[in-house]
Amino acid sequence: MDKIKNEAAVLFSGGIDSLLAAVELQASFDRLHLVTFEKGYLEFGVKNNLANVERLKKLYGEKRISHVVMDLRELTKRVYKGLWKDFRRYDIETCWCVGCRLAMNAGGLLYALEHNLKGYADGSNREQVPSKENLVGTAENFPSVVDRLKVFAAEHGVEFMTPVYSRGSREQRRARLRELGFEIDYLSLDRSKKIGGMITKDFFRRSQPMCLSGWLIHWRRNLLGKPVQQDEDRVLTYVIQKLENAVRKYLREYFTARGVNLDDLVQRRRNNLLADKR
Secondary structure (H helix, E strand, O other), X not given: OOOOEEEEEEEOOOOHHHHHHHHHHOOOOOEEEEEEEEOOOOEEOOOOOHHHHHHHHHHHOHHHEEXXXXXXXXXXXXXXXXXXXXXXXXXXXXXXXHHHHHHHHHHHHHHHHHOOXXXXXXXXXXXXXXXXXXXXXXXXXXXXXXXXHHXXXXXXXXEEEOOOOOXXXXXXXXXXXXXXXXXXXXXXXXXXXXXXXXXXXXXOOOOOOEEHHHHHHOHHHHHHOOOOOOOHHHHHHHHHHHHXXXXXXXXXXXXHOOOOOHHHHHHHHHHHHHHHHO
């Protein structure tokens, strides 16, 4: 196995948080791989973020920034397996939205393993942790969930990074990106997330994919202003279950189909990392 590259993948929607994650990480790595996912579930405009991809290349160099759309449909399907059974145990946001985010996280891990990268990152942030006061909080940002994903990645010899988790307020992140000349998606400027925010003259001015299924899942919040009540322990239980029963099995099958023993690959990565520390 070649020396692990000082490169990282960024799970890249082109929204405020994933965009700023790329900005924050570019100084620490020789190259960033921006990975946008094709999941196949009522998501549109998967290439809407290309304007910001080009802006990143212009700022930091064509050779230091690459972009790929990764087909994640099979892995997402594996995570969603048993969906109706899960509905009876967990809430709908956990089964659909956290499940989707979990599949993307696993996709980032797979990409880092397959391309021999040091790690991968996303736009998780503390400001979006669900609470009674935080109407637009989403459950995948719970600290225990983020920590568990980091542990799972580390078990595979890969670092999962969250560079904007504690990086200021949303307004500060917007301001930083505007200073650098990036486009900010019009829905990211709508704080209410209500239907009125979708009926504007800027509806087709997009800089990130539009997830219609996610908006429908949150219909009570979007139409009635009622947040989904999230329980951190329950969400963490769901994440652990899917990591162990779906993601771990998928990763092993994926590499086996390509003639690679995953255990050997992980051990070589660990030996490689130990050699770097000496």
